[in-house]
Amino acid sequence: MEFKDNIPIYLQIEQYLYRQIALGKMKAGEKIPSVRKLALELTVNVNTVQRALQQMNDQGILYTKRGEGNFVTEDIELLAKTKQTLIDNQLDEFVQNMAKLGVERDSLVTVLEKYLKESEE
């Protein structure tokens, strides 16, 4: 994947893994790839992956089994919350971008509804 070079990489790795989990590519209770494999896949330093995984462990999204690696939590509620955060982030970005284009908050719903209707046709 491509990283934005002006945001700390470990944060972007976290985002990447959240998305993988939210999209269901990594399921509850499933083992995630090893640190080195992730580092290779993302072309980043092993240290950076470790830092990202550590933070996700602290948040409870991942848990470590000694000698086996990292697993996605089985806490469904937490997963749902994570997914909600991702959705919120996307919506936030959407709202901000629309505001820049002159579509204010009150007219947002109408514009969106109109768009959805037209794109269906």
Place this chain on the structure above:
Amino acid sequence: MTSFNTLFNRMFQEKSRAVYLIYLIQAFSSLCFSLWMIFSMRGEPNVMMINGHREVTNHLIAYLLIFGVMMFITSFFANFVYWIISSVKNEKINRSQTWRLIPINDTEFLLSNFGTAFISYLWLIILEGITVAVTCLPVLTVNEVRKNLSGFFEESHRLAVQDWWSLLGALVLVILLGYAWYAIVSLINLSSRSIMDFLPNGSSKFIMFIVRVVIIIAIIWLLSKATTVVFGAISNFIPFLADGNNDLQMSGTLVAFLLFDVVVTLIDILLLNKFVEAKQN
């Protein structure tokens, strides 16, 4: 850290390659020459002149002898070529980053470099010696040759113990001289390198060349001065020298050369350790 033995073996391997090449060329040219003899002296080579007598032998022995003698004659030239090639190789190694990155101190590095050049030289002599001996041995089957040789050996039995000592002394002297050659070549190269790295940048190639020549002349002049001084000092230390006592004279010379070798080596080590860099690659 890399051990001295490891480095020495590896450097010997590197230098013995030149030895084999020279030896092969030498053997090949000797072979060509003896073949040329066969064709140019068609029918006649089985006649040898010994002490004015015509001695008949078979062809093979005669050709082998010619080959052996040719090996012996070309060895003077081959050894000279080896000294030049090995000196160039030594100085290349002294400035090669590949070699200088080896984890070993500069003293051992330099001694291994000189040492392997010299040991490889001995290896070349041994190869030549064995070849000459093996190819000339069959000629001993000829009666007249045997008679002459045994006469010679009887004479050499009369060599006194004294003479054996001088022979040993001469051998040590040759070793010290051989070592001195490598040490001096390095001294010239290392010191001119150090000075050239110190000179202001942007000098033209021609100026660099002149500087080099001046340095070489200066070092040779210094060396000749140093030798006179060292020999002077030694003869002062050994008052018996004037008596013409051969043994003492010999040992005086040996000590002088040993001292000379040690001093030049120490300067080489200092230069290599403090100033001479590996070439950038």
Place this chain on the structure above:
Amino acid sequence: MSDLLQVKDLSYKKNQKMILKDVNLNLSSGKIVALLGENGAGKTTLMRIIAGVAKNYRGEVNLEGSTKEAERKAKLSFTDGLTGFSDSTKIKDVVKFYAIIFQDFDENEFTELRKFMKLDPEMKLSQLSRGMREKLIIALTFARKADLYLLDEPFGGIDAMARKKIINSIILWKEEKATILISDHFVNEISSLLDEVVVVKDHTVLEHKSADDIRQNHKSIEEYYESFYADEDDE
């Protein structure tokens, strides 16, 4: 964290020309660090001094308590251009040299690296393309078990695939405690790998910063690096 490498008040002149002046640099273990600077800024010289092949410098270089050059050489692995070998030398003979000379050279690891890089041991040095030669040099350098790896411009003039291979080998073969210092005059290709950035300019180390600190200020590493040269573009 304890320092792996300490360079203190290092100055170096050659042919009466100042090349490095009052360089101070500390590296801790386990990092990937970029040494950035223009061509001729003194990156290679700094590496050569650390590696003990450039001489006559002032100041101190301390690698895990070793200040003697020979001891430093045993603890670090430096990319060498292989100029000590003739062009007709085969890769396997170069490997033999390394295996004999360096006690910490791991032949099995080299074989793995060689396969990863797709190098044929029977090939002669003269047959190698620039990228293959660079890959061989990296494989030889990493097959040693050192505390500090010095990679001098490993990406110079090679194609994208070779670059990718070299970057991946850094990720795959770097031991946890080892530190890698990579010099380059262009940062984009390795920026996602870096823990720290060292900028060399005006004959000295101008700045030494953690990559995350740079990004925290919403600056890309490239922008950060280019900011050192911004004023010069106006001329």
